[in-house]
Amino acid sequence: MLTLTPTVVSLIVLWGTWFHCISGVLAAKADDWRTRSVYQVVTDRFAPPSNVSTLPPCNTDDRKYCGGTFLGLRDHLDYIQTLGFDAVSISPPFTSVQGKTLYGEGYLGEWPQDLTSIESHFGTDNDLIALSKALHDRGMYLLLDIVINHLVPPTPFNVTSFTKSNGTTQLLHNTIAAKPFSDPEQFHDLCFIGNVTSNQTTIENCWLGDASLPYADLNTENSEVVHVLNDWIAGVVAKYSVDGLKLSMAKNIPIDFWKAFTNIAGVFALGEVVTGDPNYTKNYTEGMDAVMDYPVWFTVVDAFRSPQGNLSALYDVVAQSQKLYSKSGFVAGSFTENRHEARFPSRTQDLSLVLNALTWPFIHDGIPIIYYGQEQGFAGGGPPGNHEPFWLSGNNTANPFYRLVRSMNAARHAAMKSTTSYFLTTPMKFVETHTNSTLAVSKPPLLSLLTNAGSGDSTHPGGASWNVTTPLYKAGQELIEVFSCRIVQANDGGGVNLTSLGGMPQVLLPATILRAHKDAGICRETTEHSGAPSVRFGVGGMRLVWGAVVLLVAVVSFV
Structure with a gap:
């Protein structure tokens, strides 16, 4: 029997009514998101309020709240937009378990305890509304991360409280003090998933966490639970003007539930399904617009973590994903880092390998999603090391990571404006390079040349060459490499012959496109003054010499 307090019922009904009253407002759908690139933050770790006199210290090993807020993020949107991003993904914003647990505090937002209120550490209800408005005033989208697989009861918690009396309907305990669900009948019977990865029934019906911090698994087959969650998400989307949802732990909930839930939400829905098997992730595109492209992520990590990486495996997994995802592949989440995975510079000390991997999300078919701090070269390992406080980075805009991200955002936007190519709807295609340790990815009008040859050392600098014979351009057509x-x-056959010292990635666009779209801000001096090529890096006005980066990669290492 569903048990809800009058206050909670009233709040859910209010949200649902609000949504239906404004349902005529256009919502952001998958096609709207196709043009976007996303900057993903951990809300608690990005920016404290602007009025603080001293930036708060933050030791990631402590696993505590560090002071980032919605308004702090709002006040740093200039930085994000200047990088070229037009969407921001924030942490799950709802009230989490309070106080310290065996695994630290709930600063990630993944231990929800009350879905009807906003986590006070992040700010207030009005603060989140203000952040959403500030994004929309800039023409940017809000991607809201949500966790609805479970609720986490207050600690300490006796897991036996969910055990039902044998042979009777009497409960040993009838509340967990979580909202909007508190009746054990609204949750699956207690059993922990543990290390099970292949039994779908266990994955969907058992609990994440452990006896020290149990994640009470919501019974999303219960019609009353489904009804409340559907009304709840309709209200959330309306109240905070949400443009898209990131569905964390999507594989722990049946696909049939997601179909109705995402339909009611009425906005773009991107599911997190952690697996290396695209045949498995494909199933979830039946219940949501797209998924985070984990199968490709696993392969990219392996391909670029060392010169021994398997580049050819990328051919196979991309081709398989393109076939299985169909149109949803163009809005899949393309990434190399996130809050759950170790940062790429912690996997390799080779700068050129990191930069090649960082280029990947922008040349992929899907939506590029860059995790905060990638543009600053953050190198934390697995959680909690990869939850660094951004405010201690100094917002360095002169480093090669920042420059690459900004240039690739600009190049992608320029490619989308081409009147002769259909960048957003043309599948990426690997073309032959006739050389070792290299990839050539054609996504007209963009041609991207990547390598895992590495940067070498001070005595033997690394390098790579590409001999692309596939006719991609007109003979003699002028192209501009957007980094240098x-x-x-x-060449005469419409292909490209190119060499890169230091193993740096190379990304080419026709000069005619850049000259026609100078607002993209790429290589302005080169496009305005034909003749001797500029050596300036990427976005016009930036002074970093790409050649200097080539000289440095042989000696740069990550601490």
């Missing part, structure tokens, strides 16, 4: 701003001419 040098001019490259297509």
Whole structure:
């Protein structure tokens, strides 16, 4: 029997009514998101309020709240937008378990205890509304991360409280003090998933966590639970003007539930399904618009973590994903880091390998999602090490990571404006390079040349060359490499011959596109003054010399 307090019922009904009253407002759908690139933050770790006199210290090993807020994020949108991002993904914002647990505090937002209130550490209800408005005033989207697989009761918690009396309907305990659900009948019977990865019934019906911090698994087959959650998400989307949802732990909930839930939400829905098997993730695209492309992520990590990485495996997994995902592949989440995975610079000390991997999300078919701090070269390992406080980075705009991210955002936007190519709907295609340790990815009008050859050392600098014979351009067509701003001419066959010292990635766009769209801000001097190529890095006005990066990669290492 569903048990809800009058206050909770009233709040859910209010949210649902609000949603239906404004249902005529256009919501952001998958096609709207196709053009976007996303900057993903951990709300608690991005920016404290602007009025603090001293930036708060933050030791990631403590696993405590550090002071980032909605308004702090709002006040740093200039930084994010200047990088070229037009969408921001924030942590699950609802009230989490309070106080310290065996695994630290709930600063990630993944231990929800009350879905009807906002986590006070992040700010107030009005603060989140203000952040949403500030994004929309800039033409940016809000991607809201949500966790509805479970609720986490207050600690300490006796897990036997969910055991039902044998042979009777009497409960040993009838509340967990969580909202909007508190009756054990609204949760699956207690059993922990543990290390089970292949039994779908266990994955969907048992609990994450453990006896020290149990995640009470919601029974999303219960019609009353489904009804409340559907009304709840309708209200959340309306109240906070949400443009898209990131569905964390999506594989722990049946696909049939997601179909109705995402339909009611009425906005773009992107599911987190952690697996290396695209045949498994494909099933979830039946219940949501797209998924985070974990199968490709696993392969990218392996391909670029060392010169021994398997680049050819990327051919196979991308082809398989394109076939299985169909149109949803164009809005899949393409990433190399997130809050759950170790940062790429913790996997390799080779700068050129990191930069090649960082280029990948922008040339992939899906939506690029960059995890905060990637543009600053953050190198934390697995959680909690990869939850660094952003405010201690100094917002360095002169480093190669920042420059690459900004240039690739600009290049992607320029490619989308081409009148002769259909960048957003043309599947990426690997073309032959006739050289070792290299990839060439064509996504007209963009041609991206990547390598895992590495940067070498001070005695033997690394390097790579590409001999692309596939006719991608007109013979002699003028192209511009967006990082170095040098001019490259297509060969007589319409292909490209190019060499990169230090194993740096190379990304080419036709000069005509950049000249026609100077607002993209790429290589302005090269496009305005034909002749000797500029050596300036990427976005016009930036002074970092790409050649200097090439000289440095042989000696740069990550601490």
